[in-house]
Amino acid sequence: MSEPCLIDFLEASPWRTCLGDAQMDRVHADSSLRGFAAGSTVCLRGSPAMHWLGVADGMLKVDTIAADGRSTTFAGVPAGAWFGEGAALKGEPRPYAVVALRHSQVAFIPRATFLWLIDDSQAFSRWVIDQLNARLGHYVALVESFRLRDLTTRVAYSLAELYNPQLYPGTRRELVISQEEIARLCGLSRPNLNRELHRLEEAGYLRIGYGAIEVLDLDGLQRFSRSG
Structure with a gap:
């Protein structure tokens, strides 16, 4: 640049x-x-x-x-x-x-x-x-997510927080991010991450693409990430 x-x-x-x-x-x-x-x-x-x-x-x-x-x-x-x-x-x-x-x-x-x-x-x-x-x-929510919630909620939280309006105001609905990168953010193995992403996709929160994740229902994803 x-x-x-x-x-x-x-x-x-x-x-x-x-x-x-x-x-x-x-x-x-x-x-x-x-x-x-x-x-x-x-x-x-x-x-x-x-x-x-x-x-x-x-x-x-x-x-x-x-x-x-x-x-x-x-x-x-x-x-x-x-x-x-x-x-x-x-x-x-x-x-x-x-x-x-x-x-x-x-x-x-x-x-x-x-x-x-x-x-x-x-x-x-x-x-x-x-x-x-x-x-x-x-960070308070992150500790709660990693200690008290299931893996699906953890992945949902890690993705939803990329849309925190104060910390990350410029994030677009289509995240150009690989599953390997998401796995690192969530502290999961790639196979476990893939399984949890498909659960979130089946629930209608997101769509999995090649090297990208499209968030379809951000409000729903954020609510789910706090509900586990």
Whole structure:
């Protein structure tokens, strides 16, 4: 992605309306865009949180690896989303790793610029608070989904949360995502994921395509994901 596309991405971001032109001039000057191949690490667990991150293209996952080698995925991050506010605010090492699920373009805004925006714009500060609140709700529901609910509900939740209006406002009804990628997000094997997707398809919530999932009934999928 070229530099003009970085500017387009920044200008289309949901927090853009919180800032004036002079504030955006600094964002444009300080930001950078980097490409990551599928499977590559964007941020290591324990690395300094020196940037606030946005997904200009592709999809990332936020996860951690236990001492026994098992990986737990906390979230999928689709194109158009921004994340990492908490780590950037605290200035502590990241408690998670960020990995590209497919070839992705990631925007980096330096922590100093991010903190300056919070101090300089009350509207931006409020947007960040809303973002943190939505993310907290996501993680609470994620723990409940993985511990208390059956596999079908877990898959439904992992897909429905990609449409969280605060965290991921730009997600389209047709998700260009492979079953392997969904399996990684849900923490399931590919065969188990395939079985659960077909159950959701039979219920009328989605349609399975080649390398894509089309969500037919988002409201129903979201209700089902919270009902297990």
